[in-house]
Amino acid sequence: MHRCRHIQKSEEESMKKSLVITLIGDDRPGIVETVSNILNAHQGEWVESHMSNLVGKFAGILHVQVPADHVESFKQDIRSEKTSFLSIRVEEVITDAPRLGPTYRLQLVGQDHPGIVYRISSALKDYGAAVEDLDTEVVDASMAGGQLFKANMVISIGEDSSVETLRDVLEDLANELIVDIDLE
Numbered sequence: 001m002h003r004c005r006h007i008q009k010s011e012e013e014s015m016k017k018s019l020v021i022t023l024i025g026d027d028r029p030g031i032v033e034t035v036s037n038i039l040n041a042h043q044g045e046w047v048e049s050h051m052s053n054l055v056g057k058f059a060g061i062l063h064v065q066v067p068a069d070h071v072e073s074f075k076q077d078i079r080s081e082k083t084s085f086l087s088i089r090v091e092e093v094i095t096d097a098p099r100l101g102p103t104y105r106l107q108l109v110g111q112d113h114p115g116i117v118y119r120i121s122s123a124l125k126d127y128g129a130a131v132e133d134l135d136t137e138v139v140d141a142s143m144a145g146g147q148l149f150k151a152n153m154v155i156s157i158g159e160d161s162s163v164e165t166l167r168d169v170l171e172d173l174a175n176e177l178i179v180d181i182d183l184e
Contacts, residue, residue, distance in 0.1 A: 016045070016065040018093035021078065025086035027058040034082055035062075042074040043067050050133075058086075063093075100130050101159040105152070106170070110179025112138050112149040120151070120181075123173050127166055129157045149179075 023035070032051065039046060044066040051060035066074045075090050108120065117136065124131060133154040141148045157166060167183055174181040 015068045023086045024059045042070040100156040103156045105184045107182045108151040112147040
């Protein structure tokens with residue numbers, strides 16, 4: 001009986017937990033190295049991340065897997081003096097949420113003006129689509145002057161949704177906002 005408990009505990013200890021970590025702070029050299037060093041010390045695995053310098057601030061979100069018996073010590077270490085210059089939040093992932101269905105890439109380019117992201121995201125929500133990934137930037141429009149707003153999105157739609165209907169909705173919105181939208 002005692003032996004079975006020991007085997008069961010070893011299996012639990014070898015199980016990995018998924019964690020999502022968000023961090024933000026003044027950008028400086030070594031942030032990624034510091035976080036990866038702490039993760040490595042806890043036998044964790046760096047699964048996926050998005051990190052960027054935005055106007056002098058380092059911002060990141062990452063998905064890691066850590067052995068179940070290291071989760072609490074990892075959480076303490078990732079929020080220790082070593083990373084005191086960062087605001088860090090750690091969330092344990094209970095289950096992997098399934099995507100709605102097929103994914104599509106949406107690219108948008110147009111004269112910059114307030115409300116573009118709001119209007120597109122509202123139309124997608126009303127259609128039942130979910131934004132999986134979003135990258136945006138404002139760049140100088142070299143030929144026309146002014147500034148261009150660019151967005152690249154990955155969206156997922158329900159299995160029973162029509163991509164052609166979504167294209168029609170986005171085409172109407174593109175005409176209204178005076179932007180180009182391409183859905184692949």
